[in-house]
Amino acid sequence: MAVQSIAVTGRVDIPAIVKEAFLAAVVTFALSIPLVGFQTVDVMGGIDYVTHFDRVAYAVVSVFIGRLTLGWLKATRATTAGSGPSAASAAMARIAALASEYSLPIGAVGLLLAVAVPFTNNYYIDLGTTVMIYVMLGWGLNIVVGLAGLLDLGYVAFYAVGAYTVGLLSVNFGLGFWVCLPLAGFFAAGFGMLLGFPVLRLRGDYLAIVTLGFGEIIRIVLLNWQSLTNGPNGIGDIPRPSFFGLPFARSAPAGHETFAQFFGLDFDPNQRTTFLYYLILILALITNLFTMRIRRLPVGRAWEALREDEIACRAIGINATNVKLSAFAIGAMFAGFAGSFFGAKQGFISPESFNFTESATILAIVVLGGMGSQLGVVLAALILVGLPELGREFEQYRMLLFGAAMVGIMVFRPRGLLAHRTPSIRLYGKGAAS
Amino acid sequence: MEYFLQQLINGLTLGAIYGLIAIGYTMVYGIIGMINFAHGEIYMIGAFISIITFMVLASLNVTSVPLAIIIVLAVTMFFTSVHGWTVERIAYRPLRGSYKLAPLISAIGMSIFLQNYVQILQGARVRPMRPLLRGGITLLETNGFAVQISYLQIIIIVLTTGLMIGFSFIIGSTPLGRAQRACEQDRTMAALLGVNVDRTISLTFVIGACLAAVAGMMVTLYWGVVDFFIGFLAGVKAFTAAVLGGVGSLPGAMLGGVLIGLIEAFWSAYFTIEYKDVAVFVILVLVLIFRPSGLLGRPEVEKV
Numbered sequence: 055m056a057v058q059s060i061a062v063t064g065r066v067d068i069p070a071i072v073k074e075a076f077l078a079a080v081v082t083f084a085l086s087i088p089l090v091g092f093q094t095v096d097v098m099g100g101i102d103y104v105t106h107f108d109r110v111a112y113a114v115v116s117v118f119i120g121r122l123t124l125g126w127l128k129a130t131r132a133t134t135a136g137s138g139p140s141a142a143s144a145a146m147a148r149i150a151a152l153a154s155e156y157s158l159p160i161g162a163v164g165l166l167l168a169v170a171v172p173f174t175n176n177y178y179i180d181l182g183t184t185v186m187i188y189v190m191l192g193w194g195l196n197i198v199v200g201l202a203g204l205l206d207l208g209y210v211a212f213y214a215v216g217a218y219t220v221g222l223l224s225v226n227f228g229l230g231f232w233v234c235l236p237l238a239g240f241f242a243a244g245f246g247m248l249l250g251f252p253v254l255r256l257r258g259d260y261l262a263i264v265t266l267g268f269g270e271i272i273r274i275v276l277l278n279w280q281s282l283t284n285g286p287n288g289i290g291d292i293p294r295p296s297f298f299g300l301p302f303a304r305s306a307p308a309g310h311e312t313f314a315q316f317f318g319l320d321f322d323p324n325q326r327t328t329f330l331y332y333l334i335l336i337l338a339l340i341t342n343l344f345t346m347r348i349r350r351l352p353v354g355r356a357w358e359a360l361r362e363d364e365i366a367c368r369a370i371g372i373n374a375t376n377v378k379l380s381a382f383a384i385g386a387m388f389a390g391f392a393g394s395f396f397g398a399k400q401g402f403i404s405p406e407s408f409n410f411t412e413s414a415t416i417l418a419i420v421v422l423g424g425m426g427s428q429l430g431v432v433l434a435a436l437i438l439v440g441l442p443e444l445g446r447e448f449e450q451y452r453m454l455l456f457g458a459a460m461v462g463i464m465v466f467r468p469r470g471l472l473a474h475r476t477p478s479i480r481l482y483g484k485g486a487a488s
Numbered sequence: 489m490e491y492f493l494q495q496l497i498n499g500l501t502l503g504a505i506y507g508l509i510a511i512g513y514t515m516v517y518g519i520i521g522m523i524n525f526a527h528g529e530i531y532m533i534g535a536f537i538s539i540i541t542f543m544v545l546a547s548l549n550v551t552s553v554p555l556a557i558i559i560v561l562a563v564t565m566f567f568t569s570v571h572g573w574t575v576e577r578i579a580y581r582p583l584r585g586s587y588k589l590a591p592l593i594s595a596i597g598m599s600i601f602l603q604n605y606v607q608i609l610q611g612a613r614v615r616p617m618r619p620l621l622r623g624g625i626t627l628l629e630t631n632g633f634a635v636q637i638s639y640l641q642i643i644i645i646v647l648t649t650g651l652m653i654g655f656s657f658i659i660g661s662t663p664l665g666r667a668q669r670a671c672e673q674d675r676t677m678a679a680l681l682g683v684n685v686d687r688t689i690s691l692t693f694v695i696g697a698c699l700a701a702v703a704g705m706m707v708t709l710y711w712g713v714v715d716f717f718i719g720f721l722a723g724v725k726a727f728t729a730a731v732l733g734g735v736g737s738l739p740g741a742m743l744g745g746v747l748i749g750l751i752e753a754f755w756s757a758y759f760t761i762e763y764k765d766v767a768v769f770v771i772l773v774l775v776l777i778f779r780p781s782g783l784l785g786r787p788e789v790e791k792v
Binding site for chain 1: 579583585604615763765
């Protein structure tokens with residue numbers, strides 16, 4: 055169905071465009087008649103169907119007109135100047151390059167805005183906390199997917215390990231959040247090693263499926279190991295994080311002070327939400343800082359080299375398995391941190407929160423933002439997590455648009471919105487190799 | 489022994505269904521080297537189209553069961569293959585020659601899209617279907633335990649075997665099959681020799697979708713319930729079957745499917761039913777670690 059609409063003479067070949075549009079309309083008709091035209095509905099004691107042939111007609115007509123317009127635009131543009139999708143793509147590439155060049159000032163402005171969020175209202179603080187969790191997860195997964203090029207579809211497993219570490223340790227052994235936080239990272243990294251060791255020899259797409267399987271295994275085990283995890287009912291009453299031992303509560307147990315008493319403030323429940331927001335902001339920033347620094351270290355360089363060409367890396371003596379394993383474990387560790395924060399913030403965790411959709415969301419954030427781009431992750435997290443929260447009525451279309459956006463961005467910008475390859479070493483100018 | 493035999497029959501039926509889906513994975517992997525993550529969703533769409541067709545036929549007063557099955561089969565295969573073709577056209581063809589993870593991510597996006605598309609259109613609730621065929625043949629009966637093979641199971645196994653024979657014929661001795669195998673070996677060379685590569689790849693997706701549609705219809709008949717999420721697990725299991733048999737090998741896909749079906753049936757019967765999915769995933773991991781080329785696959789040599 056290639057567009058052969060440019061005649062040799064340079065004139066627009068109208069019959070070809072119409073034919074093209076007609077074919078598209080026929081395909082749309084075949085696609086929409088069974089699933090759009092007939093809708094199954096629940097009735098007493100079974101199901102029945104209702105017909106929506108009007109919707110089929112709308113779909114067919116709009117595709118026909120859309121395709122006609124598109125074909126017309128393509129043909130007229132092609133006869134005048136070489137523009138169209140390639141021009142849009144080039145513009146996006148320029149924006150990405152600019153964003154990469156001015157990443158420092160953009161980051162600073164973003165940070166200022168992030169710090170200012172608690173001065174708005176409660177709703178935005180809550181939303182900000184949720185977005186920040188995803189930003190942190192995105193930055194963590196960016197190490198695995200963006201830098202090392204290992205497609206991990208089970209990242210949420212490590213998030214779950216972190217959350218359950220906090221849940222189990224605090225409920226069973228009475229450990230506080232600040233003790234559990236490093237332990238959660240440690241356990242998650244351990245799980246990452248455990249999984250990574252046997253499977254990292256696999257090729258990219260096999261690895262994706264195995265990690266997906268691993269994520270599902272963790273979820274099924276959490277769901278069925280009733281005696282430990284309380285199954286689908288989850289773990290409740292996880293103690294909230296304290297301010298270095300000062301709890302956020304109206305009154306403290308004897309011999310202790312609350313946060314408000316210690317600083318001589320009046321008790322206000324918003325103090326905790328504000329504190330939680332700043333906590334996740336700091337955790338996320340640590341993730342970011344860590345990534346930025348480790349990228350410049352030999353192991354970080356090896357990750358990116360491995361992503362580009364594994365055979366060449368082996369040839370120059372890089373131990374591919376160990377390098378991949380380190381990326382996997384470090385990525386898992388940050389997911390563990392984020393998970394422990396999530397568990398302590400919610401006070402309740404259940405396997406429901408750790409399904410494949412969650413993994414796909416995090417992956418979408420990394421991919422759409424631009425693999426390897428730290429700013430892109432923030433942008434994508436704001437778009438994918440923040441926007442749907444603001445527009446609740448779009449809730450049921452959220453995942454639909456998600457999927458469509460993943461396909462669309464892969465087709466038009468396979469490396470993501472803000473993907474831009476900064477040269478690691480320059481021959482001259484700032485940061486030149488000597 | 490009787491219990492064992494009964495599980496064997498159940499496992500074979502399940503395996504036939506997985507095998508049909510697995511062929512779609514293995515063919516697509518063989519020809520363009522990508523995991524068609526949305527294939528499980530194609531199967532789910534097939535199941536939905538078949539349940540809708542059954543309902544429409546019932547309201548048109550088509551009472552003959554064999555006639556209904558044949559009509560549903562034809563309708564489902566046609567409309568599902570249009571979906572398969574469109575998915576390839578929209579999400580994969582523009583990415584040919586792009587960097588290696590792009591098609592896989594696009595496929596994941598497609599899978600999420602199709603799942604939610606069906607959920608929005610057809611609702612999130614489980615769709616039950618009135619059983620079309622009851623009863624079966626009792627093979628042997630001892631101590632009050634009857635080993636039974638239901639008519640549906642017979643239909644499923646016979647239909648799958650028939651499709652496999654027809655399908656092997658298509659791949660083995662028709663011009664389309666020859667073009668398909670040529671593209672699998674070397675796409676550039678095939679194109680130079682006059683094979684229309686784009687069309688061959690499209691047809692591969694159409695064939696894969698047809699087989700997935702048959703599997704979808706069988707599941708609708710066999711279990712009687714369909715929902716928008718069935719594609720995910722079935723897809724992963726069928727992919728496991730494809731890997732187990734050796735990705736790229738058609739008999740391997742069928743063998744892998746049957747093995748996975750048997751493992752699942754026996755695991756549910758003799759161990760814990762909750763962990764049957766875990767068993768399948770563990771097998772996937774073990775096969776990939778110890779025998780990445782699968783049971784019947786050729787070892788892959790990576791060339792620079």
